[in-house]
Amino acid sequence: MRVIVTAGHVDHGKSTLVRRLTGMEPDRWAEERRRGLTIDLGFAWTRIGDEDIAFVDVPGHERFVPNMLAGAGPAPAVLFVVAADEGWMPQSAEHLAALDAFGVRRGLLVVTKADRADPAAATASALAEIAKTSLGTVPVVAVSGTTGAGLGGLRTAIGELTAGLPVPDPDADVRLWIDRAFTVSGAGTVVTGTLAAGTIAVGDELRLGPSRVKVRGLQSLGEPRERAGAVARVAVNLRGTARGDVRRGDVLLTPGRWRTTAEFDVRLRGAAAADLHRELVLHLGTAAVPVRVRPLGTDTARLVTAAALPLRVGDRGLVRDPGEHRIAAGFDVLDVDPPALSRRGAARARGRELAGPDLARTYLHRTGFVRAADFTAMGLPETGERLGEWCADPGRFAALRAQAAEIVGAWDSTAAGVPVEALRQRLGLPAPELVVPVLRGTGFEVAGGLVRRPGAGLAPAVEKAVEVVVERLAEHPFRAPEADELRALGLGRRELAAAVRLGRLTAVAEGVVLGPDADERAVAQLRLLPQPFTVSEARRALDSTRRVMIPLLERLDAAGRTEPLGDGTRRTPG
Known part of the structure; x- marks a missing residue:
């Protein structure tokens, strides 16, 4: 399956296009159908060639941009819709800015209402705007939602678009951003989302906030499944979870594989850090949370959010100014476990540090020791000297070896040796199993819970x-x-x-x-x-x-x- 999000100005025909392609009604609420206006996310699907294609239809009105962002956040590809008779409009620009901030790189321009006006002018202006963003040069198809003209070519273009999308990793860690939560009689709480990577199966245990939850049932495209692999639209029935305990913006995670944080460092795109001083909202996945921006450099900043988020280095999101109805900046996550900025000048020093080329090595140098699994959880490549499940900074490791020899040498003159835990604490090692590797080459050993010279006994007295x-x-x-x-x-x-x-x-x-x-x-x-x-x-x-x-x-x-x-x-x- 492939998942595509729509985008574009209100009344440019996004929902009509989805109806024509799928034969399904994406507007779920009676109010939407009565007003002829998409308010919330809609979902529909069809088959094109050998591939199931699921559409996430988003609202185009400026009042519902937060809902649009919840649909666009997890999207791997977009159908960008512009009407031939109106051309480029304000929400066209804001939707495009959002897609650019999220880093969406694959899309298709669809010029609708081609029976009402010559699509050439709308096509030229839209392509020029899109070319300035992460989408770059995109294919274009002109269609008429009223007559159906051009829909065959659109289906072909969608097939070509999805064929070029990256192959997802079915073994990746699950991070399912929830875009709907509701109750089904007799089944309990159900959540839906776009599974971008990994696999979910009935019986799996996942993490939802601080709690562990179990997958009671699973659907994809309206059909029950025992398992669903990315990319897919999925509906997950959660055992023992109250409807009031879950909402849009929450996330289902593979337990123990994600670093959750409310404070992280980013590189900004589209704005200088010093300009982001208003009350802003951060959007990532389907989450939308208030955020405070602390500048570190010209284009780097520390973001402090009102709620912790599961992040990895390389994640992309955006900050929006809801007062001015604009995308303030996009960002790329650089560090999900940043150091404190308590001393004078620490922010500027941190900004210089983030400009370095190797973030993994910088992080390891700062912390000394990192579990290999934590590198994965943070989205960093493994680096350093591997010691069992740990990675060590070579310079810190060598210094600790010399320090350990001094401590044990002094202690050994009065007693049988240094207790392992005492040495661990003196050296600041994060785990007891690192004591033995640190002692290699020092002439000391661990025996009977003590660090001592081989064959050493008690002091003479x-x-x-x-x-x-x-x-x-x-x-x-x-x-x-x-x-x-x-x-x-x-x-x-x-x-x-x-x-x-x-x-x-x-x-x-x-x-x-x-x-x-x-x-x-x-x-x-x-x-x-x-x-x-x-x-x-x-x-x-x-x-x-x-x-x-x-x-x-x-x-x-x-x-x-x-x-x-x-x-x-x-x-x-x-």
Whole structure:
């Protein structure tokens, strides 16, 4: 299927043309048919050659430009309609400016009402205006909606237009901008939109705002489908979604694959950033939200919207001045995760940065580490040094490696090593799995949750103190040293943690340590008791105290070595 949007001034025959081509009525509302005026988006379809063609018919009156923009935003191609008897008109210009701002590159000029006037003058003026925009040079067909003259040639031209459209990617991430939402009795909430890329299937889970929703049913061109691939007009029945929770401008997304933001940097087209100081509305896809423009450079700006939008680098949209009924500027998204502009001169510096040639490398340099999936979510090509699921900036990576060696080298003189999480935090690494790659080539390793030199043990003073504790526990394995005894030996929390990580001691509670084989020795003794047994019986059998026995038994419970029976007794399984 291919999807084409109409555009053009009011009463130039867009809806009549769609009726003639499809045999369907695009005006859905009784008010539209009564007044003979398209107010909202209309939808119809036909088959031309071997291709299904769906039309999104938009209103031409200036009062309904927001509705027109909702139809044009997701459109890959346009039928631009100009009447032979009226020629180029104000809404012709605004619709063309919108298409140019959205970056629509493929279209067809249709000069209607060719039975009322010679189409030559209207054709020449329209082609001259269109040639200045992203559409460039377009084919032209003259038709009469009243007599049907020229419709055969128009169908041929539409077939040629759609044959030249890019082939959509059926495996792309879904971003379905919703243009209608309504309720069907017995089915619930249904939304419609133009699926520009990807595939939707019954049973799929998608994201709608902060919620996950499930596809209960699917239609395309009025027929039920199990799946629909781009490009397509689709109607999606959503399970468990109230009609009041969804409206035009919302969007269905592949979960976890899109960056949603209300603040992003753009390059402007058609206006200088400093001129955009009025109250403006941003249009992208079918969304229309108030926006504040903060200039960064002559043609770059930070846009701050009233609602977060799912964006990728390269997306195109526009800002409109509703007070003056004009398209203020188009824009191309450059960065969907921009830095804060808190310091003096930051905006100008950011503008210079955005002028650079490699936005992906600039972003990676600023952040240091980026998940490869996040590059995709932001619409950027992957760059940098690949480390598992992460990409690293080579310069930042080398600096962190040197810093890690300094931190571990200093720490290693007083304890067995640096806890992995402590090193991660000191280095500012975004994930623990990056610690090992950072340490490569430094001579340090990760062992037992510590970063240390290979074969390194405890510091000599700590080793001597631990030996004293181990000797005492050899005589009475379950009589843990008291806190003051440990302090007298110089064994604080950090030293004890190092000994535990190296397997020299077993920690059963904060400040309560036993020998390295405490668990096995305890279970062996407890199995000799009559089953089940109480805490007091276990304490006497192990020659211990409640301070030790209660946390020890809880530790054995958690490991499945003992089993609490709910009445204060336990047994040893097996």
